[in-house]
Amino acid sequence: MTKRFIEVMKCRQGTKCCIIGATLASVSWSVIFYLYVNIDVPNDSHNEAKLKHVPHKKFLLQRHPDSNQGKEQEERFVDVIKAGQIFTDEDKQLYDHADGYCAVIVLGIRHHAFNAYLSNRLSFERPILDTRDMRCSSQSYYTSTEVSIIMCFYNEASSVLLRSLHSIFGRTTLALIKEIILVDDCSEDEELKAQLGKYIEDNFPPIIRLLRNNRREGLIRSRMIGAKAATGEVLVFLDSHIEVNAGWLEPLISRVLSSRSTVVLPVIDIIDADTFQYKKSPLVRGGFTWSMRFSWEAISESYLRTDPFYIRSPTMAGGLLSINREYFFQLGGYDTGMDIWGGENLEMSFRVWMCGGKIEIATCSRVGHVFRKVRPYSSPDGKDTMTKNTLRMVNVWLDDYKDMYNKATNNRYVNTDYGDIQERLALRKSLKCWDFKWYLDEVFNPDFKEKSQLSQSREDNPKVVNRQSYLSVINKGKLRLSNTNYCVMSLTSSDGKLSYNSPLVLGDCGSIKLKWYELQSGGFLIDGNKCLDVASSLPIITKCTGEGGTQQWLMRSLMNKNSNYFYNPGVGLCLHAPKQQLGVELEMSTCNNDVSKFMYDTKVVPAR
Structure with missing residues (x-):
């Protein structure tokens, strides 16, 4: 047997033992969760968006409670910060086990x-903030239609x-949904095969259709x-x-019903990839x-005064x-000559506008999205699909402005093959589309265009906008x-x-001129223009990104109300000094009772 197979078998055997042991505790935990989900606690409807229509209270994944009992333990199941905290060495091994398969996890x-x-x-049914504007609750909508929700996934x-599915069933008027179509793009992970189908059959209404590709097609196809x-x-x-x-x-x-050729988007809120905190965008x-x-x-605020509910x-x-189904196909759907992922969003954007449609953002519709820093998968043959797809778009829609693209990319791709585009050129001609200059x-518009030309490296992530507005020293x-x-x-x-x-060590507080740290209300620990980060389980000083994650730190009393632990929710570990002596290098450690406690040598600064 291969080493990989032995590791998998050990992992499965360990899971079985864990399940047997967890059975004794299941009754008490079920009561806790039942009370948490079902007790009707009065609250402002714009403080939390709670699940109300989910027909079950089951949780597929095994929990890992620490040794503490009572209310502190119960809170870890509903507190996103505490849920990611690593309490034991066993937890840390699970966190670091990058390629291991344990049951369905x-x-x-x-x-x-x-x-x-x-x-x-x-x-699966956690409450999240209702991030809509207060005026949204007074809006009325014409919704006499049937909706098909399409969700594709790979591993x-x-x-x-x-x-994702539980949130749809819990926060949607179910009478509007005709079907939810899940397209499995030939996933390899075992828990996405028979076990997923069984869970869907047992726990959701029969409106989910699970389609499985026989080969890897990619997101676009x-x-x-x-x-x-x-x-x-x-x-x-x-x-x-x-x-x-x-x-x-x-x-x-x-909006789609009132304007057939309008493609309508939700506001995309942020689900932090490291901490899973739901944040308003x-x-x-x-x-x-x-x-x-x-x-x-x-x-700009002046732009919002025109129509605060739908933004062009x-x-x-x-x-x-969201898009009218007939219009979607009339417009040409997605370019199936594109591979896997990348570029399809801009291609459709140009096509919609240039061929008589429009794109709007519905400000009263908000959907949280996990923004990953990198794409976790590549194409089956390892090719750069983003570049190929972009070149198809450039050569179909940009006209003479493709020279701007070549200039911005230093002519690196002028000889790169992007496949046959004759069908897409014929589509553009048949739709009688405007040229790119018109677009x-x-x-x-000129102001918007000037900003874009100056910006060559913006990420596909709304958290880069106005990030400083969230910071206030506490x-x-x-x-x-x-x-x-x-x-x-x-x-x-x-x-x-x-x-x-550089890593961090302990120094003499009295003899060294240390710059003061600033703990931001957004959870950042900053010294001037530098931030404390974590790399390879060690705390280091790096450039500030303003995006939380492993640069987010919280000083809080997690286990002992009289002690302050310095906790990084991005890695689930706490800052720790293995010895109390000068020159000792700090490290990241499990957040148990032996972890180091820290404090600020100054007064608290009122938030501003």
Whole structure:
């Protein structure tokens, strides 16, 4: 037997033992969860969007409670920060086991590009903030139609996929949904095969159709497979790592019904890939750079005064949209000459606008999306599908402006093969579309166009917009190890000055001029323009990204109300000094009772 097979078998045997042991505790935990989900606690309807229509209270994934009992233990099942905390060495091994398969759990950040360990601990039915504007509750919508929701997945973490489905059933008027079409793009992970089908059959109404590709088609062609199988008047495309918010569907389909050629998008809220915190996004609209990358652009308040509920957007992010089914196919659907993923969102954006349609963002529709820093999978043959797909788009829709693309990419791709585009050129001609200059002049207005030309590296992520608006100082001072005179300093600096990529050690608080840290209300620990981060289980000083994740730190009393632990929810570990002596290098450790406690050597600063 191969080493890989032996590891899998050990993992499965360990899971069986764990299941037997967990049986004794299942009754008490079931009571806790039942009370949590079912007790009717009065609240402001715009504070939480709770699941109300889910017909079951089952949880597929095994939980990992720590040794503490009572209320503290119960809270870990509903607190996203505590749920990701690593309490034992066994937990840490599970977190680090990047390629291991244990029952239905696929563990490891490398496999999914998000914190699957934490996702597996969270309820499928967790409450999230209702992030809509208060005015949305007074809006009325015409929704006399049937909707087909299409969701494609490939090797998705089962906990994330099922949480996506539970959120749809819990926060949607079910009478509007004719069907939910899941397209499995030939996933290899075992928990997405028979076990997924059985769970869907046992726990959801019979409106889910699970289609399975016989070979890897990629996201683009899989969406076309789902669309061709759909029968609803309106198609709604969703990614498989989302959580819909309260009242999300009505604003989308109402606009589509009143304007057949309008593609309507939700506001995309952020689900942090490291911490799984659900965060409200600012109102932004889609743009692009001349290297043909999607970008998010801020919207002025004066623009919102025109229509605060539907915002015209020159481009779409791609994953989440609603469209009339007949119009979708009349417009040419997706370009099936494109491979796997990438570029299809801009191609459809240009095509919609240039061929007589329009794109709008419904500000009262919000859907949370896990924004991953990298794509966790590649094409089967390892080719760069993003470049090929982009070249197809450029050569069909940009006309003479393709020179701008070549210039932005330093002519690297002028000789790259992008396949036959004659069918797409014929489609453009038959639809009698405008040229790209018209698009720039009429859709991509001059102010907006100028911003885009200056921006060549914006990520496909709304959290890059106005990130400083979320920061306000709540603490500042030297970070001191409790009950000692040792403070955190840079290993490579004799005067306490922090340098990039340097680890941290304990220094003498009195003899070193340490720069003060600033703990931001967003959870960032900052020293000037540098941030404390985690790399290879070690705390280091790096450039601030403003995006949370492994740069998010929380000083809180997690187990002992009189002690402050410095906790990183991105990795689930706590800052720790293995010895109380000068020069000791700090590390990240499991958050047990032996982990180090820290404090600020200054007064609390009021938030501003």
